[in-house]
Amino acid sequence: MSIPSTHGRRKAGKRATAEPAEPSGRAGRAGARAPGRSPGRPGADGPDLRERLLDAAIACFVREGIAATSLRTIASEAGVTPALLHYYFGDKSQLQDAVIGERVLPAFQALREPVAAAGDDVAELVAAFVNGVGRVVAAHPWLPPLWVREVLCEGGALRDLLFERIGPQLPQMMTARFAQAQARGEINEDLDPRLLMVSLVGLTLFPAAGAPIWRRLLQADDLDFDALRRHTLALLDRGLGME
Numbered sequence: 001m002s003i004p005s006t007h008g009r010r011k012a013g014k015r016a017t018a019e020p021a022e023p024s025g026r027a028g029r030a031g032a033r034a035p036g037r038s039p040g041r042p043g044a045d046g047p048d049l050r051e052r053l054l055d056a057a058i059a060c061f062v063r064e065g066i067a068a069t070s071l072r073t074i075a076s077e078a079g080v081t082p083a084l085l086h087y088y089f090g091d092k093s094q095l096q097d098a099v100i101g102e103r104v105l106p107a108f109q110a111l112r113e114p115v116a117a118a119g120d121d122v123a124e125l126v127a128a129f130v131n132g133v134g135r136v137v138a139a140h141p142w143l144p145p146l147w148v149r150e151v152l153c154e155g156g157a158l159r160d161l162l163f164e165r166i167g168p169q170l171p172q173m174m175t176a177r178f179a180q181a182q183a184r185g186e187i188n189e190d191l192d193p194r195l196l197m198v199s200l201v202g203l204t205l206f207p208a209a210g211a212p213i214w215r216r217l218l219q220a221d222d223l224d225f226d227a228l229r230r231h232t233l234a235l236l237d238r239g240l241g242m243e
Contacts (some may be wrong), residue, residue: 053078062145068156107140112170122181133204134229144209171197203232
């Protein structure tokens, strides 16, 4: 380290007498700082910014697919800079993990809890699932289209999530309960418990995903997800009523 010369110190002293001294203390330092962001965390637009960034990511994932969506696209959707998005989530893989951990899995957990509490009664089990899907879709309308795009479509980014984390918690649990009920003589022996689970999904999640199509096709804008839920329960409980 070089030591400043005495000549440099004398020049510094002359400047000090010509200029007012910088105010001491925290307030003085803050007032003397040039405008602009301070080091560290970038500026945020309120405490809910992280939630807004996740909302923007989901909107882009539904519209364009996870693989085709860039961080820049998500940042534009949220009205922030890519640097700010990177600050909160790092790279795209980490952002995808955040969407799964903070949005997708909690949504399915909210569906699993009432189903798990339904017990062994088949009618209660079916009603818990149908009502649960209705509540989840009403709270998270992005879930059905995201599910169709990223699970059902070949190469979807969330297919492994179904097999590894969601499947054992919900569909496999319900299928096992249906099989037990069938063994007790409570379900038609001609039904396959596995296909019964497929039928329930086909009567709930898929119609919710296709709502923009059938509402337009059938002029059914007056039918919301609650109407779909009631229709499904009536269909399962009483059939077509033609006996």
